[in-house]
Amino acid sequence: MHTHIPGYLLIAILAITLFPSCQSRNARPEDIELRLSVLSENERQTFENLLDHYLPEGDSLKIKSCYFIINNIAGIGSLAVDKEQQKVVLHKDTKYITTDYLIEQIDNAVDACRTKIVKGSLSFTDFCNYVLPYRIDYEPLENWRKKIQERYTPMLDSLGGYAQLSDTSLCRIFNKQLVKGFVYKGEGNYGDIKNWTALSSENMGNCAEMCKTVLFPLRSYGVPATVDFTPSWGNVDGGGHEWNVLLQNGGKNVPFMGLESDPYQYEPFKLIDDQEHPEKSTYRVPGKVYRRQFEINPNSLVSKNTNQERIPELFNDYRIKDVTAEYFPVANIDVHFTPAQLNNKQHAAYLAVFTNGTWKITAYSLIDDKGNAHFKDMTRNILYMPVLLKNDLYEPVGHPVYADSTGIVKVLEPQQTTIDVAVTQLRSKEAEEVAFIAENQHLGWGHKMFTDGLDKIKRDEKRAAPERGQAYTLYYWKDKWEKVNTLSKQDGTLVFNDVPANGLYRVTASNGKQRERCFTVANGVQQWW
Numbered sequence: 001m002h003t004h005i006p007g008y009l010l011i012a013i014l015a016i017t018l019f020p021s022c023q024s025r026n027a028r029p030e031d032i033e034l035r036l037s038v039l040s041e042n043e044r045q046t047f048e049n050l051l052d053h054y055l056p057e058g059d060s061l062k063i064k065s066c067y068f069i070i071n072n073i074a075g076i077g078s079l080a081v082d083k084e085q086q087k088v089v090l091h092k093d094t095k096y097i098t099t100d101y102l103i104e105q106i107d108n109a110v111d112a113c114r115t116k117i118v119k120g121s122l123s124f125t126d127f128c129n130y131v132l133p134y135r136i137d138y139e140p141l142e143n144w145r146k147k148i149q150e151r152y153t154p155m156l157d158s159l160g161g162y163a164q165l166s167d168t169s170l171c172r173i174f175n176k177q178l179v180k181g182f183v184y185k186g187e188g189n190y191g192d193i194k195n196w197t198a199l200s201s202e203n204m205g206n207c208a209e210m211c212k213t214v215l216f217p218l219r220s221y222g223v224p225a226t227v228d229f230t231p232s233w234g235n236v237d238g239g240g241h242e243w244n245v246l247l248q249n250g251g252k253n254v255p256f257m258g259l260e261s262d263p264y265q266y267e268p269f270k271l272i273d274d275q276e277h278p279e280k281s282t283y284r285v286p287g288k289v290y291r292r293q294f295e296i297n298p299n300s301l302v303s304k305n306t307n308q309e310r311i312p313e314l315f316n317d318y319r320i321k322d323v324t325a326e327y328f329p330v331a332n333i334d335v336h337f338t339p340a341q342l343n344n345k346q347h348a349a350y351l352a353v354f355t356n357g358t359w360k361i362t363a364y365s366l367i368d369d370k371g372n373a374h375f376k377d378m379t380r381n382i383l384y385m386p387v388l389l390k391n392d393l394y395e396p397v398g399h400p401v402y403a404d405s406t407g408i409v410k411v412l413e414p415q416q417t418t419i420d421v422a423v424t425q426l427r428s429k430e431a432e433e434v435a436f437i438a439e440n441q442h443l444g445w446g447h448k449m450f451t452d453g454l455d456k457i458k459r460d461e462k463r464a465a466p467e468r469g470q471a472y473t474l475y476y477w478k479d480k481w482e483k484v485n486t487l488s489k490q491d492g493t494l495v496f497n498d499v500p501a502n503g504l505y506r507v508t509a510s511n512g513k514q515r516e517r518c519f520t521v522a523n524g525v526q527q528w529w
Contacts (some may be wrong), residue, residue, distance in 0.1 A: 049099040079138040105134040112222030130224035133294040137148030146219040177438040214258030230286030234382035287362040329376040331403035349373035351384040383529040414500035421432035426464040476503040
């Protein structure tokens, strides 16, 4: 039997039942609608359900958190190996993530940080980037917050509860807990695809795993922390480095090293600490420092790569930002490229540092219509080489350049006038220390032979110098390493005559590994880069 409903009543019922939904959808920001419009029907439904869950509740923090994730979820997911096709594939979160999973992550993160946000001790931007994210890299998804809280909440409750502990205290607590049984392993770790379960069960890895291992529990308890990194050092050989940073309201962020050093006790760049003579302490200095965040950076190179030019792997990342100026005095370096140099109409230019015998890209800039590239916030007293993409290779172009301690930019363009170059050493003290550590780290930092060796380098008693009877070749940079001469070391100082002035030089030994550092000459003395 059908019941007849008067027209005016039907309209009233529809208004009552539909108005909240229509109001919610009409209230959604335009950018959210735009993000949802590019998704497939199934993908969109996940986020429609998410919005339908939060909008009626009216919790502004959770609603804004929901918006943030929707606005920044594109392009990320879990990496997995496709054994049939023998390649790595990305399972995008927009396709595979569930509404329930996101609700649980948002609820947990907001509940852990609500008081901090309301009181103003944690900015909402830092919360979104460094606590809210449901993943850190490209690891398989899991309910890591719940697993971590089940494991550590009883311990934290015994200390008065996590809400009563400062962020710095929680960093110290988790460093102490997580370092137990950890084994350092330098190579073959694949840390970007390890989730909390894998990291905590394997309990081994390099600096990348150490950083990531501590991030999961910190974020689980509402501590805003992330990873800063340098792709390569500017004054010594070797790979780059990653370390943690604790984000503090007001921008006075504090570096620390997961599973190793606590906040206020870690200097990511100090190489050898000379406590008796602090001015003689040595440092590894990066050309650039970047920070990992969840928010898509509109100023990233991959965001601005409108002509689809191939870009280096380092910059094929929407979620890093330059924070070099937080650590070092910086200067802007402008480089002009001629039409001949830009014969392929390159979209971007790069600056590279010299490491492991070659030039490694560390910074980028778009090229304007006049052929100029503007590199912002470059570390001072670090040497850079301009680089362009040519014939599908990244090639050095032009002359090495650096900003001195006052910020004045200097270009090393060889002159027609010549000088004599006296070679008294083959590498800098910092390079000497790095090489010694790499060759002897199996002894351990507390071993007498290890500490004695470093002390001798510090006192200049053990330095690589030209050896009698050994042949040495001097090069200077002019579009490539140009040979000047080869000499055999005899008595006295090894001196190369008639060398182009104002150049960048490099000496290699016939029995060397071709990884010698480069140098300039000032008042007849070698200055290392």
